[in-house]
Amino acid sequence: MTEEQKTVAKSPGSNRWVGQSVARKEEARLLRGQGKFVDDYRLQGTLHVKFVRSAYAHARIASIDVEQARNAPGVAVVLTGAEVAKLVQPFIEIGPDPGGKILDYPMAVDKVHFQGEPVAAVVAESIEAAEDAAELARVDYESLPAVVDAEEALTDGSVLHPSSGTNLVWQGEFEYGDVDGAFSKAAHVIEIDRLHFHRFSSTPLENNVVIAQWDASDNQIYFWCNNSFPAFAIQFLSPALGVGIDQIHFQSHDIGGSFGIKITNYPYMAVCALASRACGGRPVKWVETRTEHMTASAHGNERTFRDTRVALDGDGVITAIESRHIDDCGAYPRYEPLGCIIWAQVLPGAYRVQNMRIHFSQAVTNKCPVGPNRGYSRMQHLWFLERVIDICGHRLGIPADEMRLRNYIKSSEMPYTTPNGCVYDSGDYAAMQRIAKDLIGWDEWQSKIAEARRQGRLIGIGIGTTLDSGTNNFGQSQIINPRAPYSGQSEGANVKLDIYGEIVVSIGSVPQGQGHETTAAQVVADVLNVHPDMVKVRPGFDTDRNVHTGHSGTYASQFAVTGLSAVHGAAAKLKSELSRLASFALGANEDDLEFGVGTQGPEVKDNKSGKSINYWGLANLVNVNNAGLPPDLDVTLNCRYVYRAPFKVPDIQRKYGNLTLTYAAQLHIAVIEIDRETYIPKILGYVAVDDCGRVVNPAIVRGQVFGATAHGIGAALYEDCRYDEAGNLLASTFSDYIPITALNMPRIRYGHLESPSPFSYNGAKGMGEGGAAPVHTVCAALQDALWSSGVIVKDSHNTADSVFRALSTLGLDRGQGLGARD
């Protein structure tokens, strides 16, 4: 930053709008059904794609015959995986060898690696014609043994990718402090043989959609797509398709949710682009069906925690944890193996434990590839830590609240450096626990639960403490692969006065329902002292706006920090230009100028002379009426600002460094009763307390907390991407996947705390992922309900069925989730 920008950044103008529940600008069009989603684009001459997909989880493609499909009515082109492979380079692998040797093409080439993997793309004049023709494709498969368990995959009995020769993608040892010393001094050592975090996904209202147009005349590719991290996607697509990155144009407008899952839809973008080129540059559209989305978009990471040992002192304070974590990334790594480091952003969770030794490995399996599902990689680890806390607490007879209080990092220790060098910016977990306990009525529940248990009822109360680390340092990718060309984090924004003086904001972010237009307008309104309605924020993302950076996108809980810092910086730059320009126009001293709204709209006023000039006058002077402007008055009123988060490249050898800028926290409490006859777990009370630093827009934050809570409760009790042993997905429709609905939702009591971040200009922290707090919380409450029956909650997904099996003798032998207490 220049000295001048720093000065401007320190005087953010008024603070009237930031912090208010300003009504969302986006609502007007979305509630009227006037949102513009990718499928709403109707381009002249559009062709439609239907993918032929594998019914097998693992098989060799013996033969593929698409002649009949090619000759079917309305068909423009049919591309097989083998044909596509000749037209592209395989996608970049982020990881080093052995995972780096995996060949990932947009479609299956000679083998299929998961059920639903596309083997051919049928492109036709209508989607109906494409679907009819796709039924005529004949593919002969030779079935191969499917590997659906990551631990089994690591034995390499059946190898998915011959090019790498192993199912191991990445492994590393994360060791900090003196683990052996802590165990030798421990008062208690508690062992947990196996914990398992299940595979689930997000169910955005809008599935993946791509329109691609490869214009041969100038070799430009135009994408309309709901990918949520396009800056990254185009870095994958450019080398794969063999075009310069500036030849790839990407646009989105409204997006119906992503939750990270849409980050990895770029293979489909590639196929649509190739199909467009094959059809003379006609636009090619692919609208994913729900079954395709469930089967072959992306799922969240599944993780198994093995041989966990926990050292505690006599007071129940955890002094060391060692464990082996095996992550399952499905058939192709794609965004992985970044998840092998991202969990380490929250290595000790909310706890003070100093000594940790985690062996982390990741395997490919014959299942849908994973994508960064909301709470990505951190929630699995945080769930693990919460199970450790609860199991240890129960073993030692220390209540859940007290066990946590004894182990929490204290607010007085903030900013707190974790054993692996991450810096927790601020927070007060004990205070959040107090708020949550008050809201749920902890003490009353304790007596009600005791009474209910005397009547033989299965009822429990549980706490989940979790972190939502936001604004990630891409330098952590170098811990995975020292040659990875990524570090830091940035976002770009542009604030300008248009020719008629309108304030127009463009951002590099990719909103999917988070209200970026609204919160950006709040920030600009405060800088320029105008009303947010006077600030026009362009919806969606567009590479041609030229504001984005290589990190641009909406992921990793960061907009309130990266996006709004960029907007703030750009607005401050514009303000500084306006000030210089107004000083010239009004013949005034800059110190006497005041920004505000006059009778003719937004204006700058000279407090000495009382004269003012409105934004139209100022824009006019620069853009269309500029004769006589002094040559040294170098203003454009078109100000781009790039926010760069203050990161360093981590120490790769020690796996040490600050991996994330802000740490929002969630503390949830649930009371759950298990029906003794139906075994159905019912949530009787639920509290969600959130701390995301300074809140920019309370209504938007509240909405995201409720959404994340619903997602987490769904994951804990309903949503499960389960596969059978042959690799068939058993939940390929909503009838089996059971996304949570209003009928299944309990009433949520909401509370919040504001611990401003010292690391963001506005004190805000990124939020929205919620750290999967409900998964931890529901498991904790179930554990409390079931402890006296001798059951340990070992899986993140629990249903009436799994509770039944755990409680019956049968379940003790065969139960996959909960297990008997030894």
Add this chain to the structure above:
Amino acid sequence: MHPGPFRYHRAASLEEAAVMLQQLGEDARPLAGGQSLVPLMKLRLAGPTDLVDLAFVPGLSYVRHEDDGGEIRFGALTRHAEIADSGAAARFPILHDCAAGIGDVQVRNRGTIGGSVAEADPSGDWAPVLLTHVTEIRCVGPGGERTVALRDFILDAYTTALGPGELVREIVMRAPPHEDGERIGGAYIAAKRCAQVYATASAAVRLTLAGDVCRDVAIYLGAVALTPVEVTAAAEALRGRALTRETIEAAADAARSGGDPQPDMRGSAEYKCALATALVKRAIEIAARRARGEQVEVSHEYA
């Protein structure tokens, strides 16, 4: 939704529909509410060559309920939502339990009782409920009309006694024979993972009480076998006995082995049996309270 190509026909009467279906051949399907057929076509799991739409046939949507309570007639195209709101459902709460709990609002506004019975889905809600009473299906086909008892109508999963071109015209449900002073109560409870999906298990109970003694009873399970299962052992545990905690539990326990469920995402076979037991117990209790004149609202179990 992008089904395969099909021809669409609109029938003016059931007789015409029957002729059309017979002439169009076995790949033609009648379309009532479309709540099973249309999703199957969308997934291309069903690919009928022709659809004969019955929605425009007049006079098939009604609930006729004689005041003496003896008989209820449902037109085949009566939507679940209409039944839920009908006077018959107010009089026979078991009908309300069923109709108001099928799927979600959209499904109830489109789906029909005739379509549900003719589909014979193993997890369908109507069949177990109707089977606890004396129910007949009035059919119309190319050969004319006939009436089949519901217990003879459902032959297997997705298989009924309907012949080629034959359609359901009306469903007639009667209270079982009973003496003056005897009182009848019924209840239906399904456990569903969420509103839109078929039940994991369901139980329908109809009791005829003479004083405190259960003079007659019918207990059916849904979703735990290829067709609804009558659990006679459970009924025997109650018949001729006073309804006490012990007899009710004995009946519920006898229901445990009544089904032959398949494991799936809704639950393991063992769990479904256990769940059916719990539902039978609850349904008996509620049916008994209703027989005694109590107003009892029933909600399905959602988990």
